[in-house]
Structures are given as structure tokens and as C-alpha cells.
């Protein structure tokens with residue numbers, strides 16, 4: 001079993017940023033990543049400083065290339081199956097994605113057979129495992145996710161601006177999107193018969209020029225991933241260029257729950273509770289990114305990852321004093 005100063009689980013915006021701080025502090029850090037970032041459905045990341053418009057996979061590949069230049073950094077392509085705490089720190093059991101793969105440094109170092117689980121030990125853990133999305137079950141919606149069915153106007157609104165846009169209400173807070181979206185296009189707020197705006201909200205929507213449609217959307221139409229229109233339950237067809245909605249979110253990994261971390265409820269699902277330094281309720285376990293935040297965005301995830309990496313490093317030092 002290898003001994004690391006820290007194991008970072010999850011190698012996207014948050015995990016790569018945390019690992020960078022630890023590697024630059026010359027600490028032995030192992031990054032384990034399953035390669036399933038939340039934005040993998042999207043052709044480009046927007047609003048990320050200096051990388052606007054780059055493909056998500058290219059951003060991660062570039063960050064990983066830069067991390068590999070640090071001698072104390074190790075990378076393992078695979079899945080952390082479970083993590084346990086003992087008197088010396090944490091033991092993480094993981095399964096390599098491709099043991100013979102050149103990407104799996106740690107797997108190669110251990111000569112693991114295909115599919116084998118291996119235990120790795122670390123004094124600190126950083127969970128940057130993200131969340132998974134459960135999309136509204138509407139015909140034609142899933143195949144357009146990340147292209148013309150979108151979660152955030154700041155990420156993708158500019159690209160679909162000027163056309164007819166929709167907000168598919170999924171939570172009471174969806175009305176907020178109905179107020180924002182007219183800055184990008186002519187907007188219809190679909191209540192789906194579930195999220196009727198209050199009288200005050202209805203007046204606000206009206207003052208923003210947002211129409212309210214109470215008959216539910218039952219299908220998305222056009223040649224996917226393009227969107228041309230939505231069909232309503234009463235048979236009407238309304239032309240639309242893009243539909244914004246908020247999926248229900250849940251933890252992409254059970255690790256935080258296994259470790260006994262406390263959770264908080266966010267607007268779309270639970271997230272790991274962290275303190276001002278990104279430490280969870282379990283000492284020595286840090287968390288960052290979508291898994292540990294109510295607001296989900298690449299830059300915010302990266303910033304939280306930086307903080308988690310720095311805090312994990314500081315806590316290693318403080319433990320020796």
C-alpha cells in the first residue's frame with residue numbers, strides 16, 4: 001500500500017485545482033478520477049477566464065499535463081469504491097479503469113490485474129466527486145442535454161441568444177430563471193402545472209416580458225441535438241431555440257456518506273457541508289466543487305478546490321506542531 005499525504009478523488013475543476021496546490025507544496029498526492037465530469041455533455045465551457053469556449057475534455061487534459069510535471073503527483077484513472085478512516089488517516093479502495101493504461105500511474109506501479117481493487121493510504125482526503133443530474137422525464141429532453149437543453153444562462157445563454165427561449169420549471173426557484181432569461185431572448189416560463197408563480201412573481205415576470213404557460217410541455221421536437229419547438233399536452237406546438245431547466249442533483253459518489261460527512265440541502269439536492277476552509281464535518285476530509293456547494297459553476301468549483309488543497313496542506317503542517 002502506498003502512503004500519500006493526500007488523496008484527491010475526482011479529477012475535474014475542483015479536484016485538479018486541489019491537487020495542483022498540494023503538488024506545488026511538494027506533497028505526495030494521488031488523484032483518482034473516474035473521467036465522468038458533469039459537463040461532459042457540453043461541447044464547450046463558457047465563462048471560465050482565459051479558457052472560454054474550450055472543450056471540457058481539453059481543459060482537463062491540459063490541467064493534467066501540467067500536473068504531471070510535478071514529481072510528487074500521481075494519477076490513477078479509476079473509481080474510488082470506498083474510504084475508511086483509521087488511526088493513521090484514510091484507506092481508499094479503488095478500481096482502475098484500465099490497469100494497463102498509460103494513464104494509470106498508480107495501477108502500473110502496483111502491477112494490478114484488470115479490474116482489481118487496490119488500497120491506497122493517505123493522511124488527508126479531498127472529495128471532489130461532483131454531482132449527478134436527474135433530468136425531467138420528457139420525451140426528447142435527455143438527448144439535447146448540454147446542447148439545447150441547458151441548466152445555466154451564464155454558461156450557454158449567449159450561444160442561443162436572440163431566439164425564443166423557455167424555462168421548464170422544476171423547482172420553486174425556477175421562477176428566478178424566468179426573470180433572468182429575457183436578457184438573452186424572448187422567454188416563456190412553463191409551470192408544468194407544478195410551479196405556479198405567486199401573485200408578486202407573476203407581476204415580476206410580466207414586467208420582464210416573460211409569458212407564463214400552464215399547459216405542460218410533453219415533448220421536444222426537431223432534429224436533436226437541435227431544438228425547434230416543444231409540444232404541449234393540449235397539442236399546441238411552440239417554436240423554441242433552447243429550453244432551460246434545473247435537474248435534481250445527487251452525490252455522484254457515496255464516499256462522503258460512507259465517511260459520515262454531514263450534508264446540507266441546496267436548491268436542487270444535498271451537498272456536503274464544509275467550513276470556511278472546505279473541511280467537512282469529518283476531520284481530515286476536505287470537499288470541494290459541486291459536491292460541496294449549492295451553486296454550481298466551473299470557476300467556483302476550481303476556486304473551492306484551490307482552497308481545499310491549501311487547507312489540506314496547512315492541516316498537515318498544523319498536525320506536526
Ligand SMILES: Cc1cc2nc3c(=O)[nH]c(=O)nc-3n(C[C@H](O)[C@H](O)[C@H](O)COP(=O)(O)OP(=O)(O)OC[C@H]3O[C@@H](n4cnc5c(N)ncnc54)[C@H](O)[C@@H]3O)c2cc1C
Nearest residue numbers: 010012013014034035036038039046080130289290297298
Ligand atoms: C451540461 C453542463 C454544462 C455546463 N457548462 C458549464 C460552463 O459552460 N461553464 C461553467 O462554469 N460551468 C458549467 N457547468 C457546471 C460545471 O460543469 C460544474 O460546476 C463543474 O463541472 C463542477 O466541477 P467538479 O470538479 O466539482 O465536478 P465534476 O466536473 O462533475 O467532476 C467530478 C469528477 O469526479 C469523478 N468521480 C466521481 N466519483 C468518483 C469516484 N468515486 N472515484 C473517482 N472519481 C470519481 C467523476 O468521474 C468526475 O470526473 C455545466 C454543467 C452542466 C451539467
